[in-house]
Amino acid sequence: MNTVEIHIKRRPSPDAPQHWEVFEIPYRPNLNVISCLMEIRKNPVTKSGQQTTPPSWDMNCLEQVCGICTMVINGRVRQSCSALVDNLDKPIKLEPMTKFPNIRDLIVDRSQMFDHLKRVHAWIELDGTHDLGPGPRMDQEDVMERYAYSRCMTCGCCLEACPQYDEDHYIGPQAIAQVRLFNMHPSGAMDREERLQGIMGDDGITNCGNAQNCVKVCPMNIPLTKAIYEENRETVLYGLLGWLKK
Amino acid sequence: MAIRLSRTFILRKLHQLTGIMPLGIFLLEHFYTNSKALTGPADFNNAVRDLQSIPYILFVEIGGIFIPLIYHAVYGLVITVEARPNNLYYPYARNWFYTIQRVTGIILFFFITFHVLNFRFGLIPGLNTMSVAHHVDQSFDIVAREFKMVPIFIVYVIGITATVWHLANGIWLFLVDWGITIGERAQRLTGYACIAFGLFLLAVGINAAIAFIHPGGLLGKFM
Numbered sequence: 118m119n120t121v122e123i124h125i126k127r128r129p130s131p132d133a134p135q136h137w138e139v140f141e142i143p144y145r146p147n148l149n150v151i152s153c154l155m156e157i158r159k160n161p162v163t164k165s166g167q168q169t170t171p172p173s174w175d176m177n178c179l180e181q182v183c184g185i186c187t188m189v190i191n192g193r194v195r196q197s198c199s200a201l202v203d204n205l206d207k208p209i210k211l212e213p214m215t216k217f218p219n220i221r222d223l224i225v226d227r228s229q230m231f232d233h234l235k236r237v238h239a240w241i242e243l244d245g246t247h248d249l250g251p252g253p254r255m256d257q258e259d260v261m262e263r264y265a266y267s268r269c270m271t272c273g274c275c276l277e278a279c280p281q282y283d284e285d286h287y288i289g290p291q292a293i294a295q296v297r298l299f300n301m302h303p304s305g306a307m308d309r310e311e312r313l314q315g316i317m318g319d320d321g322i323t324n325c326g327n328a329q330n331c332v333k334v335c336p337m338n339i340p341l342t343k344a345i346y347e348e349n350r351e352t353v354l355y356g357l358l359g360w361l362k363k
Numbered sequence: 364m365a366i367r368l369s370r371t372f373i374l375r376k377l378h379q380l381t382g383i384m385p386l387g388i389f390l391l392e393h394f395y396t397n398s399k400a401l402t403g404p405a406d407f408n409n410a411v412r413d414l415q416s417i418p419y420i421l422f423v424e425i426g427g428i429f430i431p432l433i434y435h436a437v438y439g440l441v442i443t444v445e446a447r448p449n450n451l452y453y454p455y456a457r458n459w460f461y462t463i464q465r466v467t468g469i470i471l472f473f474f475i476t477f478h479v480l481n482f483r484f485g486l487i488p489g490l491n492t493m494s495v496a497h498h499v500d501q502s503f504d505i506v507a508r509e510f511k512m513v514p515i516f517i518v519y520v521i522g523i524t525a526t527v528w529h530l531a532n533g534i535w536l537f538l539v540d541w542g543i544t545i546g547e548r549a550q551r552l553t554g555y556a557c558i559a560f561g562l563f564l565l566a567v568g569i570n571a572a573i574a575f576i577h578p579g580g581l582l583g584k585f586m
């Protein structure tokens with residue numbers, strides 16, 4: 118019978134060390150990595166016949182729009198729901214992302230990204246008890262560009278592949294692209310300076326080393342390097358030349 | 364809102380700026396002076412003499428070269444230590460350039476230390492003991508004597524190549540880091556321009572070195 122061998126890097130609890138476990142499941146056409154994990158979960162026995170605990174992982178949409186199932190597959194970060202077994206080298210090696218705290222097995226804690234979004238004011242102030250009137254009109258080209266940035270699903274691929282992102286030393290391309298998204302909006306621009314300050318700190322935009330892995334691995338094809346370089350221009354003008362206006 | 368600048372923001376911007384100015388500009392001037400060797404020892408020695416007669420030369424050397432160089436080099440090593448290269452799993456061209464920028468930086472650190480002690484001060488034991496800058500009528504001969512030793516010449520060829528790579532890619536980095544180049548097409552086009560400029564600089568730099576051991580450089584007979 119045709120089988121698929123799967124190696125999983127496991128961690129029983131947040132402070133336990135990691136170890137590899139090898140599984141083997143029957144091959145079916147159109148398997149993806151999540152369906153392999155579900156198969157293993159039904160009967161968690163390793164290839165060598167040892168009983169073990171069912172592996173844990175995160176999943177939700179199963180169509181590469183939520184980003185929660187992201188993991189490192191054969192050394193490269195990507196969504197496991199859209200990773201088709203037929204297209205992968207065997208044996209398949211599954212690891213949790215390495216740049217975020219690993220909670221258990223393939224699950225990581227991505228709250229760093231949420232904290233970064235809060236720091237850069239990644240929303241538009243719209244609340245009011247009175248009628249605010251119609252929103253401002255926007256250039257169609259800006260709308261298209263903003264649409265690209267708005268597709269970010271906070272999956273973390275860009276941060277995992279970034280050689281400068283480690284232990285939260287760098288705010289990273291994901292948050293910088295959101296600064297671009299909201300600074301381009303006529304109402305969002307009212308908080309422009311707060312966002313720029315948010316990416317000019319010690320872990321700010323200047324930590325980018327231009328390796329450009331982020332833009333290569335982003336599953337939503339977000340033009341991340343363009344966003345970073347736009348914000349480089351904004352921060353240079355604001356941070357270095359801004360005093361000339363005062 | 365008051366503009367607040369973090370320490371890292373200022374240090375990084377200074378690092379990027381010193382790479383271009385003064386260091387990049389100085390490298391162009393350096394290759395220009397070296398190329399004087401193409402037309403013979405007398406022209407090269409005169410060029411060194413002219414440089415030595417720059418007013419306030421001590422301040423120019425210390426403030427314009429030594430301090431920016433030491434700052435860029437030391438902070439460059441700090442940046443290098445922070446890197447987590449991952450080229451094997453993400454083998455893209457820019458990712459390789461990222462790693463090579465750091466590797467050439469380390470090479471440059473050792474090469475420039477050697478080069479300055481060797482020629483500016485004549486302090487490498489067993490090699491030249493005279494400062495090129497302070498023996499202007501023998502400058503060419505001092506360099507030629509060192510370059511006739513094959514291992515030394517190879518060290519200089521490696522050093523020149525690493526420097527040219529570091530500057531050519533560094534210009535591209537500066538353009539994006541200061542938000543001059545932004546879009547994807549502009550990134551590609553400035554990339555080609557930097558490659559062309561790098562190849563030109565490499566030819567000029569290596570040919571100037573050859574001029575010290577082979578009159579007139581590579582094209583000696585034709586010029």
Ligand code: HEM
Pocket residue numbers: 325326327378379380381382383386387390435436437439440442443464465467468469471472475526529530532533534536537538540
């Ligand atoms: C002496 C040892 C040196 C070391 C250790 C070093 C290290 C580095 C490093 C690590 C970077 C990348 C910075 C980043 O990506 O954020 C860099 C950038 C750069 N270096 Fe150097 N470097 C050295 C010497 C030089 C010299 C001699 C020059 C000029 C010829 C130079 C010109 C540049 C330029 C133009 C950049 C681009 C700045 C930017 O990122 O915008 N470097 N250097």
Ligand code: SF4
Pocket residue numbers: 275278279280281282289290324325326327328329330331332342
């Ligand atoms: S371009 Fe910057 S943000 Fe993107 S992967 Fe490289 S270092 Fe990280």
Ligand code: SF4
Pocket residue numbers: 184268269270271272273274275276290291294334335336337338339341
């Ligand atoms: S920018 Fe792309 S890779 Fe990064 S978190 Fe958003 S969707 Fe994921």
Ligand code: FES
Pocket residue numbers: 175176177178179180181182183184185186187196197198199
């Ligand atoms: S489960 Fe939503 S992206 Fe994979």
